[in-house]
Amino acid sequence: MxxxxxxxxxxxxxxxxxxxxxxxxxxxxxxxxxxxxxxxxxxxxxxxxxxxxxxxxxxxxxxxxxxxxxxxxxxxxxxxxxxxxxxxxxxxxxxxxxxxxxxxxxxxxxxxxxxxxxxxxxDTAFHATMPPHATTYALPSQWRQKWDLRRYGFHGLSHAYASRRAVELAGAPDARVVSCHLGAGASLAAIHKGRSVDTTMGFTPLAGLVMATRSGDVDPGLLVWLLRAGLSLDELEDGLEHHSGLAGLSGTGDMRDVRRAAEAGDERAMLALRVYVHRLCQAIAAMAASLGGIDVLVFTGGVGEHDAELRTEVGARLAFLGAMDVFVVEAREDLEIAGRTRAVLDFEECS
The missing domain is CATH 3.30.420.40 (ATPase, nucleotide binding domain)
Incomplete structure (x- = not known):
């Protein structure tokens, strides 16, 4: 070595x-x-x-x-x-x-x-450019100040690479981009001129879209109710992180298995797909609203890259947003990490 x-x-x-x-x-x-x-x-x-x-x-x-x-x-x-x-x-x-x-x-x-x-x-650093109105929770100020409660956002390395590559493919440096990182974990980012404007994840990577085993957004009142009903904190955390999402809806967190089961007539799997697509389209439209429109939609991550049927359904449902370029970009966090590593160490050597 x-x-x-x-x-x-x-x-x-x-x-x-x-x-x-x-x-x-x-x-x-x-x-x-x-x-x-x-x-x-x-x-x-x-x-x-x-x-x-x-x-x-x-x-x-x-x-x-x-x-x-x-x-x-x-x-x-x-x-x-x-x-x-x-x-x-x-x-x-x-x-x-x-x-x-x-x-x-x-x-x-x-x-x-x-x-x-x-x-x-x-992953959080890419979203540091989000404006205060996109990062601030409507919580008591003393809570926010004591614990620095805010929306951080995640999957930033993937969103940075996918959006930059999509803009290159579109030949439109000023394009308003919604990046869809869809894998076991999933999130969207609204990006303009290489800067994150909004995203679906929040204080933790549990928020936002339906994921493989994570719930995504849930009414906080429901969680309080579950705790009052006797669920322990550990049980609540384990359920939200490991037994929710596609797994909670269909019995499996693997989208390929969910789709196969749905095609075979499994009602739980069919519902899981409908919930997943509903929440995804809803969130893409929200990201477009944060950008004031959408010019480029890019899919990346295991599900985003390989589930053509999902992409087709999403495109059809979002036709009301108008014309946009749609790209599939291979997730290359490794390139993003290597580039940022070199930049940091070159700066250190020049300082």
Whole structure:
């Protein structure tokens, strides 16, 4: 395993680490963003073995970029040190499925590559450009001030890449874009001139659209009622995070299985699809309203990229919004992370 530590980072290889709620994606991207090596570990137990095995056969790396779901108030990627890591750990309660996994990835790399600088690239940072009226909850001011309650937004790395690529394909730099990241987690973003204007997720990644196992938006009064009815906080959190969404409606969180079951006449699956599409179209129209119109609609993520029937139905239902370009863009968070990692370290070297 070779490691190089000097020279202009923009000209060298970046190891991209994307630790999901259960999986680990690794990739080494060269200076021209060519993928030199890649591995997807389906079940990762936070041990260093898969990382060591991958790096043993991969090209030398000069820097490491991590996808981190929650960056709090950070507006850009940050070079990781003890202080930054401690700040990220304090945000764990806001993204309990993902934040501990990102921290485990950071720690694993620190053990295996102790001399290589690491950069945290935040999903929340892209949405730091949202205006106050889009981020502010109508809650008591003392609550908002004490706990910094606000809408953060997520999937920013994916939305940034997909929207930029869609604008390139449309040849319209001033286009008003609604980006649809549809996967196990799902969110929309309203984007104009590369800046996030609005999004569907909020204080946590639980808000917004119906997802694989997450509920999306739910009447807060209903949640209070469930607690008063005897549900514990742990039961409520587990149900909303792991047993809701498509899984709660149909018995499975995999859209492919839901669609197959619906085609076979399963009533629960048919309802799940109707709910999913209803909420999705409703939210796209809301994002268009935040932009004052829509010029480009882009789909990305596993469901967004591969479910043509879904895209066709959404397009038909949104015809009232007028003409728009529709694109499918492969999710490439790795490119976004590599680029931001190089930018941070080049800045550090020039400072």
């Amino acid at each position: 070779a490691v190089t530590l000097s020279g202009n980072v923009a000209k060298r290889n970046v190891l991209v680490v994307n630790a999901g709620s259960s999986s680990l994606k690794l990739g080494v991207l060269g200076p021209d963003d060519t993928v030199l090596a890649a591995r997807h570990v389906e079940r990762w137990d936070a041990d260093t073995g898969p990382l060591r095995d991958f790096l043993a056969a991969a090209p030398a790396v000069d820097a490491v970029g991590h996808r981190v779901v929650h960056g709090g108030a950070a507006t850009s990627a940050l070079l990781i040190d003890d202080h930054v890591r401690a700040d990220l750990e304090r945000l764990t309660s806001l993204a309990p499925l993902h934040q501990p996994r990102a921290l485990a990835g950071i720690d694993a790399v620190g053990e295996v590559l102790p001399g290589v600088r690491q950069v945290a690239c935040f």
